[in-house]
Amino acid sequence: MSKILRINMSDLGHKWETLPKKYETLAGRAFTSAVIHNEVDPTCHPLREKNKFIISPGLLAGTMAPSSGRLSVGGKSPLTGGIKEANAGGLTATRLGYLGLQGVIIEGAPPVETKDWYSIYIGKDKCEVKKTSDYAGIGLYELIGKIWKDYPSKPGIIGCGIAGQRLHKGAGVFGNNVENTDPGRYAGRGGLGAVLGSKRIIAIISDASDGSRPEAKDKDRFEKGRKAFKKALDNHALTGRLNNEKGEPYGALKNYGTNVLQNILNEAGALPTRGFRTGRFEDAAKISGEAVHDLIDKTRKRFGDKAEGKYGHACHPGCVIACSNVVPYEKTGKAQVSPLEYETAWAFGTNLGIGVLHDVAEMNRICNDLGLDTIEAGNAIAMFMESGLIDFGDGPAAIELLMKGYHPESAKGALVCSGALTAGETLGVSRIPVVKGQALPAYDPRPIRGIGVTYATTTMGADHTAGYTIAAEIVGIKGTVTDPKAIDKAELSRTFQATTAYIDSTGYCLFIAFCVLDDDSGFGGMLDTVNGFLGKDIDVGEYGMAILKNERAFNKGAGFTAKDDRLPEFFYTEPFPPHNVVFEVSDEELDAVYKDM
Amino acid sequence: MKVFVKLYATLRKLAPPDNELGEFFEVEFNGATISDLIEQLGFTQEQARIVFVNDNQTSDLLSALRNGDRVVMFPPVGGG
Ligand code: SF4
Numbered sequence: 001m002s003k004i005l006r007i008n009m010s011d012l013g014h015k016w017e018t019l020p021k022k023y024e025t026l027a028g029r030a031f032t033s034a035v036i037h038n039e040v041d042p043t044c045h046p047l048r049e050k051n052k053f054i055i056s057p058g059l060l061a062g063t064m065a066p067s068s069g070r071l072s073v074g075g076k077s078p079l080t081g082g083i084k085e086a087n088a089g090g091l092t093a094t095r096l097g098y099l100g101l102q103g104v105i106i107e108g109a110p111p112v113e114t115k116d117w118y119s120i121y122i123g124k125d126k127c128e129v130k131k132t133s134d135y136a137g138i139g140l141y142e143l144i145g146k147i148w149k150d151y152p153s154k155p156g157i158i159g160c161g162i163a164g165q166r167l168h169k170g171a172g173v174f175g176n177n178v179e180n181t182d183p184g185r186y187a188g189r190g191g192l193g194a195v196l197g198s199k200r201i202i203a204i205i206s207d208a209s210d211g212s213r214p215e216a217k218d219k220d221r222f223e224k225g226r227k228a229f230k231k232a233l234d235n236h237a238l239t240g241r242l243n244n245e246k247g248e249p250y251g252a253l254k255n256y257g258t259n260v261l262q263n264i265l266n267e268a269g270a271l272p273t274r275g276f277r278t279g280r281f282e283d284a285a286k287i288s289g290e291a292v293h294d295l296i297d298k299t300r301k302r303f304g305d306k307a308e309g310k311y312g313h314a315c316h317p318g319c320v321i322a323c324s325n326v327v328p329y330e331k332t333g334k335a336q337v338s339p340l341e342y343e344t345a346w347a348f349g350t351n352l353g354i355g356v357l358h359d360v361a362e363m364n365r366i367c368n369d370l371g372l373d374t375i376e377a378g379n380a381i382a383m384f385m386e387s388g389l390i391d392f393g394d395g396p397a398a399i400e401l402l403m404k405g406y407h408p409e410s411a412k413g414a415l416v417c418s419g420a421l422t423a424g425e426t427l428g429v430s431r432i433p434v435v436k437g438q439a440l441p442a443y444d445p446r447p448i449r450g451i452g453v454t455y456a457t458t459t460m461g462a463d464h465t466a467g468y469t470i471a472a473e474i475v476g477i478k479g480t481v482t483d484p485k486a487i488d489k490a491e492l493s494r495t496f497q498a499t500t501a502y503i504d505s506t507g508y509c510l511f512i513a514f515c516v517l518d519d520d521s522g523f524g525g526m527l528d529t530v531n532g533f534l535g536k537d538i539d540v541g542e543y544g545m546a547i548l549k550n551e552r553a554f555n556k557g558a559g560f561t562a563k564d565d566r567l568p569e570f571f572y573t574e575p576f577p578p579h580n581v582v583f584e585v586s587d588e589e590l591d592a593v594y595k596d597m
Numbered sequence: 598m599k600v601f602v603k604l605y606a607t608l609r610k611l612a613p614p615d616n617e618l619g620e621f622f623e624v625e626f627n628g629a630t631i632s633d634l635i636e637q638l639g640f641t642q643e644q645a646r647i648v649f650v651n652d653n654q655t656s657d658l659l660s661a662l663r664n665g666d667r668v669v670m671f672p673p674v675g676g677g
Contacts, residue, residue: 237607237673238646249607253672256606260674263605263619267649267669285619290606294618474654475675476646481656514675577653 002082003101005127007120008201010049010108012129019102021235022342025534029085030547031056031103031506032074035551036083039105042557044215045253046078046191047167047198055096055158055204056104058507062097062214066230069094069316069506071175071187073158079169079191079376079419080436080461082555086192087504089324090175090185091156091206091556097507098211099124110200114213118163119203121151124210135202136165141181143203147230151205159203161371163405164193168417170380172196172373178317182326182338184364187314188373188398190438191419208452217535227360229512230320232522236515238475239321242312249293253323253511254312256289258342261442262350263288268474269578270447270484271346272440274353274392275382276433276570278443278577282553287345292327293358301457303333312380313339321511337365345465346442347378352385352398359395363402363497370405372417379420379439384412385426431570436461445567446576446583448473448484453493453585457565457593459551467497477517487585490592497593498544506530550576552597565590598664600626600634607672608645611638632658634668635647647671 004017014431026034032054044050053075060068071093077084085114099122115434117136121128135143142163149155152304154582161183164171171193176186196202216222233239240251251254262284265271270277285291286582309328316322324339340361348354348363352569367374381398384390390397404413415423420439424432433440447451458466469492471477474485477564503510508526531537555564571583601621604612616622628637635645636657648655649669650662662668 237646238675248610252606252672256674260606264647264671264674267603267605267652267671268654285617288618290609290618385648471675474647475673476656479646479656481654485656511675514673 003124005101005104007104007106007107007127007129008108009110009118009201012118012140014127014129017532023102025538027059027102027505028056028072028507029074029501030543031505032072032085033083033547033550035103036074036196036419037078037554040076042076042554043559044076046076047194049075051195051198053192053361054103054197056102057093057096057543059403059505060507060529060533061093063172063216063533064318065226065507066318066320067509067512069097069318070507070509071158072171072504073187073192075192075195076558077190077192077461080438082436082461082558082560083459083551084190084192085460085504086173086187086189088175088185088187089319089509090158091178091316092175093140093205093507094159094317094515095156095206095208095211096122098213099206100211100214103535104204106199106201114200116200117202118200119205120205120407121205123207132202133500137162140174140371141369144180144183147196147203147205151207153207153209156206157189157203159201160193160196161369163417164197164369165492166414166417167194168195169194169415169422170372170376170417170419172371174368174371174508177338178314181335182368183363184338184368186373188375193371196595201316216533219531221237221528221532225525225532227525228521232519232525233320233512233515236519236522238514239511253321256293257311257323257325257339259289259292259340259344259345262345262524263290264474265443270444271350272442272444273350275351275386275431276440276444279447280538280578281350281353281355284350285361286355287349287357289342289446292325292340295330295357296325296328299328299330299333300460307333308335309333315339319509323511330358336361336480337368339526340364343441344374346377346400347375351378351382353392354395354398356395359399361489362399366399366402366405370417372405377416379433380416380418380423381421381427383424383427386424386429386431389427404594415497425488431568433568434462436565438462443470444576445571446581447579448483448488449487449583449585450482450492452567453489453590453593454497456567456590457493458497459548465500467493467500468510468513469493471513471517475514485581487589489585490589498541498548500542501547505543517566549597552594562587562591598626598662600662600665601667602622602638603669604636605671606674608640608670611640626662629661630659631655631662631668634662644672645670646673
């Protein structure tokens, strides 16, 4: 990869730039965060012309390295007011890798009075900013179908839906899936869909025809690493193959997806239920990954070839872990939504007290169609439940509320699309589970303190993926579990945050971490792919810390201080059953995570 | 003694066929420790990566079980 494409939405022009030396090893999150740090005024309004929308495929995207085709998008977040990187699979990263692009920087904005909508087409040495007002105001299932009709070369698509077009802060950036049947590959968090909307962009279409696979500088080392890494992933009980020698289910992610966590967090008493009130949900099993697996098997038996449900589904070409799924309707076997992930099943299920798989999947589908982040939307609905406007557990009412998001004249619809903080404050709720304005995901920080430290201190606002200490605190590394209730978690969170920043830049999916933390040959293989690709060794920790440094500096410039690195008050005061604990980590411990930044 | 067992994910195949997902089933247990129970149920310690006894996670598979204990076991699982 060697080029940057810069697009200016103020004059609809573009230029190709050679990659500056300082960006040579930077891709994915390292690239998006460096460009934001270097080029975006941290005090700017996130939904006006001074903000930029940055796209970067991970370093190895498009290569034969396993599970390496992830995409980073970034900008100043309208939800948090700070820096944002959001990460997803789909087709776009590998397409951009084939086109030799390290990044796309979209800046400026059309005049505010404009009524036009645009799409950006990127091909081999080709870029067009097209007026596509007919793409606006329609659901995303329809939109992706339309685009593949307009472009038979099967391009990658990312963009914003109705929520982003209306500049709502809960809007995510969608991506089409490999089959183009679902727009569910979301770089969901932080409202970046609204940043695209503010630039009047609906879709960015990446066409890799005439492109070529990116090549490693040190091919032998890359190849050796790739093989070792693939073997380690295949053999790990979490990331591994579908069945064992006896034909029984083997790899947990391939069989049950990320939603295999629903039951374990429930058993651990750390599954935030009904707006973070208790740690156990009596219907958790009904909406868990195991339940989805059973439903798929059942509909396969009943509908045979016509059944569309799937597990072991890959979110991008070349993922060997394949944790994604297609959830079928029980009655017809046809696809309802893809994927249903743990965070989403939690956000619309457990978090709302809804134990009906169909209802949960339906809300996921509506979000995919509207262009909404599911974690933010689920938490926003929870605010309606907290305020008493609808009841916890009422699936049909929750679906009806979410459907209001389609109607431009509905104030409730606008609220549900605006995130938990805006919804909660408007509705007079005092228990609003957000950090830096971003809603908490599916692990309660009271019984699992390391993840609480990550929520509080990451530059991203509450985000489990920013420093996934759950791997140490629940799953265990090399057979050793770090006590989840211990309160000295600064070092653990910091290490995870730096390592994650590195992984988010390589193109690798974060879920490789389970294998590389457990298996040294997997770790070595992964390093060989990255260093072999670059033709030089980079240090994981240093690389990750450099990213975090840029992000912290941006957030400081935007006005963030230590008081923003805290959890909401109720986590410190309301004991959480069944363990009846509060968040006991001291402010000093939280501040120790970034003591030198 | 009697213990109550819940198995998830890839371990579920070792539960009785009529056992509902997320429910305990009763086991007439002849051994003493968690690792004995794992052996009696027919899988390996490596497969029982995450173990809860009476709601608390434990990694000490040699600890003794008592009559009426509730034991929940998972293989390595994760995601996010
Ligand atoms: S493991 Fe899952 S989320 Fe990660 S790249 Fe593969 S399919 Fe996508």
